[in-house]
Amino acid sequence: MNQPSIHVRAFITWLAIFPLVSLGFVTIVPVMGDAHPLLKVLVLTLVVVPLAVYLVVPNLMKLYLKIAAPKSRG
Numbered sequence: 919m920n921q922p923s924i925h926v927r928a929f930i931t932w933l934a935i936f937p938l939v940s941l942g943f944v945t946i947v948p949v950m951g952d953a954h955p956l957l958k959v960l961v962l963t964l965v966v967v968p969l970a971v972y973l974v975v976p977n978l979m980k981l982y983l984k985i986a987a988p989k990s991r992g
Contacts, residue, residue, distance in 0.1 A: 922983070927979075930978045931970070934974035939962065939966055943962070946958075
């Protein structure tokens, strides 16, 4: 099967990023207390981006390709 469209890839990426950022926002950011907002964003992205790129997006892509693959008819 060909690669999904750029729109599907964008949605899959968003589907990975949104929950990771939300989870990080409620767990990591409060622990940092009064740290500068840019430092909070830096730490949050240092956690979220690798998780999304190396773990979540590839697994969501595999799931999408499995679901979208045409079923063989025998």
